[in-house]
Amino acid sequence: MDFGYEGKAVVITGSSKGIGRQTAEEMLKLGAKVMLVARGEEALVKAQKELSAYGKVEYIVQDVTEAGAGETIINAVIDKFGRLDVLVNNAGGAFAESFEDIEVSDWEGDLNLKLMSAVKMSKAALPHLKENGGAILNLTAIAGKAPGASTLPTAVSRSAGLSMTKAMSKDLGKYNIRVNAVCIGLIRSDQIEKMWQRQAPELSWEEFATTGHDNTPLGRIGETTEAANVITFLCSDLASYITGVAVNIDGGASPAL
Structure with missing residues (x-):
C-alpha cells in the first residue's frame, strides 16, 4: 500500500518526544524526509540520532511562540529539503485549571502556544504547500469538543484550533491543501x-x-503509536479526499462525535 510519502518533506513541531517523535518515525519509514522542531537541543539530538536509522531527518532548535519562528523553521525546511509537503502542528502542553484559578497571563500564554503558533506556522508554510498541494494537521484535545470542569484555558485554545481547522480547509481546498485535526485523549506521554x-x-x-x-x-x-498512525494516515495520499475533519483518538472517552 503506497502512502505517497516517498521523497516528500515534512515538518513536525514539538517532535523531540512523544506523539511528534513517533509520527516522525512512522513517516520516515514510509520514505518522507522530516524536520524535527523543539526547544530542547539535547532531546532533539537524541531523537535525530535514533530516527536516522529510518531515513533523512534534520532538526532545528526553536520556540514556536517567538516572533518570526514560523519563517525561521520553514526556511530551514526548504534549505535542507528543497520543498515542503506536510506540516504537523504538534507544539503544546497540558494546562488545565478552574476559571477562578487562572490569571489573564496564563490565557495569553496558552493561546499563543496552542493556537497562534499553529497560525504562524501555517502562514509561513502556505506559499510552499501551494506549489504541490499538501496537508496540514493540527493536534488538539478531546476537551476542545467537550470541555469539562477545570479544563481552562486549554479547552478554549483547542476549540479555537478546531474552528481554525474547519475554516482553513474551506479556504485552502482550492490549492489541493487538506487541513485536518486530531483530538487526543489519554495517550502515553512523558x-x-x-x-x-x-x-x-x-x-x-x-x-x-x-x-x-x-x-x-x-x-x-492509548499507545503513542496509535496516535501517530492516525496522523500519518490523515497526512498521506491515502486520505486524499479527507479535509476539514477532527478525529478523536481517545478510546471512545469523549461524549462528542
Whole structure:
C-alpha cells in the first residue's frame, strides 16, 4: 500500500518526544524526509540520532511562540529539503485549571502556544504547500469538543484550533491543501508516565494503563503509536479526499462525535 510519502518533506513541531517523535518515525519509514522542531537541543539530538536509522531527518532548535519562528523553521525546511509537503502542528502542553484559578497571563500564554503558533506556522508554510498541494494537521484535545470542569484555558485554545481547522480547509481546498485535526485523549506521554510513577510506581505500565479507566470504553490508555498512525494516515495520499475533519483518538472517552 503506497502512502505517497516517498521523497516528500515534512515538518513536525514539538517532535523531540512523544506523539511528534513517533509520527516522525512512522513517516520516515514510509520514505518522507522530516524536520524535527523543539526547544530542547539535547532531546532533539537524541531523537535525530535514533530516527536516522529510518531515513533523512534534520532538526532545528526553536520556540514556536517567538516572533518570526514560523519563517525561521520553514526556511530551514526548504534549505535542507528543497520543498515542503506536510506540516504537523504538534507544539503544546497540558494546562488545565478552574476559571477562578487562572490569571489573564496564563490565557495569553496558552493561546499563543496552542493556537497562534499553529497560525504562524501555517502562514509561513502556505506559499510552499501551494506549489504541490499538501496537508496540514493540527493536534488538539478531546476537551476542545467537550470541555469539562477545570479544563481552562486549554479547552478554549483547542476549540479555537478546531474552528481554525474547519475554516482553513474551506479556504485552502482550492490549492489541493487538506487541513485536518486530531483530538487526543489519554495517550502515553512523558506527562502520563510521570503520573504513573507518582501515583502507582508499584504497577507495571500494562497494569497502570488498564486500571481505573472505566470512562473509556476501550478501558485503557492509548499507545503513542496509535496516535501517530492516525496522523500519518490523515497526512498521506491515502486520505486524499479527507479535509476539514477532527478525529478523536481517545478510546471512545469523549461524549462528542
